[in-house]
Amino acid sequence: MDYRTKLRDLTLMIASSITIIGTTAIAAGLPQMGDAFRATPDGRFLVRLALTLPALSAGLCAPVMGAIVDRFGRRRLFVAALLLYGTAGCAGFVLPSLYAILASRLVLGVAVSGVATCATALIADYTSKGRIGASMGRQSLFMALGNVVFVFLGGLMALQGWRWPFLIYAVGFLLVPGVVLLMREPEGPSGRAAGGGGERAERAPVGVMTVVYVLLFLNMVIYFMVPVNLPFYLRTFSGSNSAQAGGLLSLVGLVWALSSTQYQRIERRLGHQQILVLAFVLLGAANVLLGLARGTSLVVVALVLMGAGLALSITNLNAWLLALTPPHVKGRVIGTRVFCTFLGQFCSPVLTQPLVSRFGLATAYVVAGSVMAAISLAAALHLAGRRALQPRSV
Known part of the structure; x- marks a missing residue:
C-alpha cells in the first residue's frame, strides 16, 4: 500500500x-x-x-x-x-x-x-x-x-x-x-451507469436488510439513554459531578475503540448473526447492571460492557448491511443506514422519557437491557432453527 x-x-x-x-x-x-x-x-x-x-x-x-x-x-x-x-x-x-x-x-x-x-x-x-x-x-x-x-x-x-x-x-x-x-470516483456499476439495475435490485434480501435497519435504530435509541441520562442517574446514589460523569462516558468510547480492533478476528470465527447475539448479550447485561448499580464500581463494569457491546453491534450491523448490498444501490442503502442511526439518536429521549418519568432511571435501564436480551435470544433461536433444518451429512 x-x-x-x-x-x-x-x-x-x-x-x-x-x-x-x-x-x-x-x-x-x-x-x-x-x-x-x-x-x-x-x-x-x-x-x-x-x-x-x-x-x-x-x-x-x-x-x-x-x-x-x-x-x-x-x-x-x-x-x-x-x-x-x-x-x-x-x-x-x-x-x-x-x-x-x-x-x-x-x-x-x-x-x-x-x-x-x-x-x-x-x-x-x-x-x-x-x-x-x-x-x-x-x-x-x-x-x-x-x-x-x-x-x-x-x-x-x-x-x-x-x-x-x-x-x-x-x-x-x-x-x-x-x-x-487523493480520491477518485469508483469504477463499476452504479445507479447512474448500470443497465438493468432494477432487475438486480430485486435480488437484494430486503427482509434481512429491513431487520438490520430496525436493529440499528433500536441500538441507538437504547444506547443514547446513557449519555443523555447518566449524569443525572449518578447523582441519585454517588453525588458525582459533571467531570466524573464525563470521565465515565469517555470510558465507553475508549473500550469501544479498543474492542473495534478485534472485530476482524471475531468475524473470522463467527457469522454476522452469531456476533449479533454476542453483542446484544453484552449490551443487555450492561443496561441491567446499570439499573442495578448503587455504586460507581458497578457502573464502571456496566460501561465497559457497554463499550464492548457497541463496538461489536455497530461494526457488525454496518458490515452485515454492506455485505448484503448490490453495488448499484450502495449509496441509497448507506443513506438509509445513516437515517436509522441518527433518527434513533434523536428519538431516544422522546421514546424513553415516558418510561423514565413513570418508573425512574434504574427501572428504565433494566427494561432496556431486557429488550436487548430478548433480541439476542430471538436471534439465537432463529440461528438454532436454521441449523436444525439443514440436512445432516452422513
Missing part, C-alpha cells in the same frame, strides 16, 4: 469520525450558552435542542444523500458536504441570536448526512468484499476515538467561552484537500 492510499484511507476514517460529533462537540459549553440566552423565551430548552437538531436533519436528509451519491457520484457531494460542515458548524462562533444558531445546527445536520454517506460509500468502494468487516472495524475505531478526542477538546475550549467549541467543526475544511487530491 503506497503513501497516497494510506493518506486516502486516513482521510476517510477521519471524515467518519467527525460525523459522530455533529451533536456532541458543543455539549460542554451548553450551561454557559444557556446563561447567555436566558433572556430569550424558552432559552434553556432551545439551547438543549441545539444539541440534538443536527441528528434530526441528518437522519431526514440521509436517504436523499444516498440517492444523489448513486446518481451523480461521491466526490463532488463529499467536497460540498465538508465545506458546508465547516461553514455551518463554525457559524455558532459568530451568529448573534439563538434562533440563527439553531438554523445553522439544522444545516450542519444536512452536511453530516452527506459526509457520513459519502465516506462510508467510498470506504466500501475501495475495499474488497472479503475485507469489509476489517474496514468497518477501523471506521468504528476512528468514530469512537473521534468522539472521545473531540468532546474532550470541546470541553477544554469551553473554558475560554461557550462559543469556542463551535470552531472544532473547522476540521471539515482541513479534509477537503485530501478528498480533491
